[in-house]
Amino acid sequence: MANLKLKDVEKSYGEVRVLSDINLEIEQGELVVFVGPSGCGKSTLLRMIAGLEKISGGTLEIDGRVVNDVPPAQRGIAMVFQSYALYPHMTVRDNMSFALKIAKKSKDEIEAAVAKAARILQLEPYLDRLPKALSGGQRQRVAIGRSIVRDPKVYLFDEPLSNLDAALRVATRIEIAQLKEAMPNSTMVYVTHDQVEAMTLASRIVVLAGGGISQVGAPLELYRKPENEFVARFIGSPAMNLMPGEITGTGAQTRVRLKHGGGEILSDYPSTEDDLGREVNVGIRPEDMQITEGEDYAFAGEVEIRESLGEVTLLYFREHEEGADQIIAKLPGIHPDNRGQHLRLTGAPDAVHIFANGRSLLYR
Amino acid sequence: MNPALQGVIIVVLAVAVCVGYFWSSNQILDRVIFPAKGEKAGQNINRANMVRPWLFLFPALLVLGVYLAYPVVETLRLSLTQRVGSGYEFVGFDNYVQMWNEPKFREALLNNMLWLVVVPAASTAFGLLAAQLTDRIGWGAVAKSLIFMPMAISFVGAAVIWKLVYDARPLGQDQIGILNAIYLGLGGDAPQTWLTIPFWNNFFLMAVLVWIQTGFAMVILSAALRGIPEETVEAAIVDGAGPLRVFFQIKVPQIMGTILVVWTTITVIVLKIFDIVYAMTNGQFETQVLANYMYDKLFRANDWGVGSAGAMVIMLLVTPILVWNVYNARKEMR
Numbered sequence A: 001m002a003n004l005k006l007k008d009v010e011k012s013y014g015e016v017r018v019l020s021d022i023n024l025e026i027e028q029g030e031l032v033v034f035v036g037p038s039g040c041g042k043s044t045l046l047r048m049i050a051g052l053e054k055i056s057g058g059t060l061e062i063d064g065r066v067v068n069d070v071p072p073a074q075r076g077i078a079m080v081f082q083s084y085a086l087y088p089h090m091t092v093r094d095n096m097s098f099a100l101k102i103a104k105k106s107k108d109e110i111e112a113a114v115a116k117a118a119r120i121l122q123l124e125p126y127l128d129r130l131p132k133a134l135s136g137g138q139r140q141r142v143a144i145g146r147s148i149v150r151d152p153k154v155y156l157f158d159e160p161l162s163n164l165d166a167a168l169r170v171a172t173r174i175e176i177a178q179l180k181e182a183m184p185n186s187t188m189v190y191v192t193h194d195q196v197e198a199m200t201l202a203s204r205i206v207v208l209a210g211g212g213i214s215q216v217g218a219p220l221e222l223y224r225k226p227e228n229e230f231v232a233r234f235i236g237s238p239a240m241n242l243m244p245g246e247i248t249g250t251g252a253q254t255r256v257r258l259k260h261g262g263g264e265i266l267s268d269y270p271s272t273e274d275d276l277g278r279e280v281n282v283g284i285r286p287e288d289m290q291i292t293e294g295e296d297y298a299f300a301g302e303v304e305i306r307e308s309l310g311e312v313t314l315l316y317f318r319e320h321e322e323g324a325d326q327i328i329a330k331l332p333g334i335h336p337d338n339r340g341q342h343l344r345l346t347g348a349p350d351a352v353h354i355f356a357n358g359r360s361l362l363y364r
Numbered sequence B: 001m002n003p004a005l006q007g008v009i010i011v012v013l014a015v016a017v018c019v020g021y022f023w024s025s026n027q028i029l030d031r032v033i034f035p036a037k038g039e040k041a042g043q044n045i046n047r048a049n050m051v052r053p054w055l056f057l058f059p060a061l062l063v064l065g066v067y068l069a070y071p072v073v074e075t076l077r078l079s080l081t082q083r084v085g086s087g088y089e090f091v092g093f094d095n096y097v098q099m100w101n102e103p104k105f106r107e108a109l110l111n112n113m114l115w116l117v118v119v120p121a122a123s124t125a126f127g128l129l130a131a132q133l134t135d136r137i138g139w140g141a142v143a144k145s146l147i148f149m150p151m152a153i154s155f156v157g158a159a160v161i162w163k164l165v166y167d168a169r170p171l172g173q174d175q176i177g178i179l180n181a182i183y184l185g186l187g188g189d190a191p192q193t194w195l196t197i198p199f200w201n202n203f204f205l206m207a208v209l210v211w212i213q214t215g216f217a218m219v220i221l222s223a224a225l226r227g228i229p230e231e232t233v234e235a236a237i238v239d240g241a242g243p244l245r246v247f248f249q250i251k252v253p254q255i256m257g258t259i260l261v262v263w264t265t266i267t268v269i270v271l272k273i274f275d276i277v278y279a280m281t282n283g284q285f286e287t288q289v290l291a292n293y294m295y296d297k298l299f300r301a302n303d304w305g306v307g308s309a310g311a312m313v314i315m316l317l318v319t320p321i322l323v324w325n326v327y328n329a330r331k332e333m334r
């Protein structure tokens, strides 16, 4: 049974519609990540699930019960805020037991719950400290501890790592993954704008864009079979190269003649006879780009910038026309300085994506 | 000459004199006394920079010295003397002993303590309530200005307004005092002269100061409440806290420092309270307070010795609170 079910959920601030047509089911035990560019409504959606923001339309169910008008504390959720939101005047212990005290739990119960959370999060030495005497990572753990003690049905995280420095962010990300592993039955919803966090943590990713859900799927599904150009370019770094072209052959595989390439290239995407002559965008990820000497290639251009990272080399090609996206190739290993050289690039058929009007040919 | 014009001229002149002082004293320091040239240029620059703060502080220090430090010392001296004929003689602590044995002084001291407990507590509580409530409503800004308005009225002006509130007319006439009007409207038998009812009349006087200070407390506390991170409040709501618990267990503790500063600031004002009592009852009907007692002695009884002793007592009471207030305010600012 779905643990969390959103049906036609929408949100407006006055006249401004920020979210619409949100349909989503989250099963118990999943870690679902909402990802999307800044301002796309991730926090708003999470806060609606938490009950901190009114739902303008549609229904939200938790464990089969419609909770649109149920106050946050009775929804069985716990939330970890971006700024941690620890109560500055309370010790770590009091921060963690606040909710339990309100729920009128017995002293022993509270003590046991706090002790357990402190052990899991290695906060035992700090229980009697005030938040201001803790480091950023420790504060983050207290905020998580405050959720754990309540044993909620659903954990909600709003960009919990964005206030940490890079090294700590990686470490804490791994801790959250381990925490999830230790609590296989709890459901987590995690908001981030960072696709690495999304790819590494999620069992499923929800990509939000333009006030709606752009695609829902397992991380690698999103990477391999993006539903539209937005997801294609949002997942993966550097972003997928998109190049305009025209379909010249259809069937189980599709042939495309590229505007700035030579010959024709082949994609494993299927197409129908109606597609013949259609204007499309061909997408090839930088890491799938190959240098070729042949007459069939996707793109030819002059190397403008070369970045050697050791394990890979990034080549940035000169824009072939005003306003077009820069084409990038990510080649394994170290390459000699080839700036100014003219190169031809192509991709293997299983790495060539095709989009018509922004949507993938796979999802029609 | 028109007094307004006179005022303008004086303001302009005073500003010009100040600018002139700062500019020319600075010039003299840099050009004449320690010129930044010649053999000792570096040393001179250092010396000039050491002298400069004192140069600029001098006018303020002078004014403070003449009008604050000197009167304190002089009051202390006077409190230890008494008038004999056209001169005076040193009498040690006689004035203090005499004062302590006067029932009116003890009454004033007790009343001051009462003011000290009631007014800061009531003003801060009402201010906090007003700050919290006005933040939640659409016309909160208007409500705030109305509550703040009494701050702009002088204590004497406020006393006159409230005298009218407490006014009593003979039975049968229209009551112009709103308190009596309400009292009779609710079935009271005869109009009361509120300010002559011992003990309770103290509270009628305190109401005036509370009315004035609530606005001050509200403005400061409202700013403090807005400084509270919204997410801590939301976290408390998710944790199951109701509005009262959010207010008392999450918001108030986070602005405790500011509450203390507001409290002590009002305390200092209360300890010096004079105008309201002077204008409304002049200390009759058992409403005497220290400052009015001092004024009575000094300017009505012409007993400078006891009057000065009263002034010293007020200062001794105010100083520790003032120090603590400044300490807290500095801590808040960090």
Ligand SMILES: Nc1ncnc2c1ncn2[C@@H]1O[C@H](COP(=O)(O)OP(=O)(O)O)[C@@H](O)[C@H]1O
Binding pocket: A013, A018, A036, A037, A038, A039, A040, A041, A042, A043, A044, A045
């Ligand atoms: N209280 C509000 N009133 C009006 N608009 C808001 C409010 N809160 C958020 N928004 C708008 O809703 C959109 C989504 O915001 P948010 O959910 O915070 O984005 P994200 O978390 O994805 O960065 C933004 O365009 C923002 O301007």
Ligand SMILES: [Mg+2]
Binding pocket: A042, A043, A044, A159
């Ligand atoms: Mg956000």
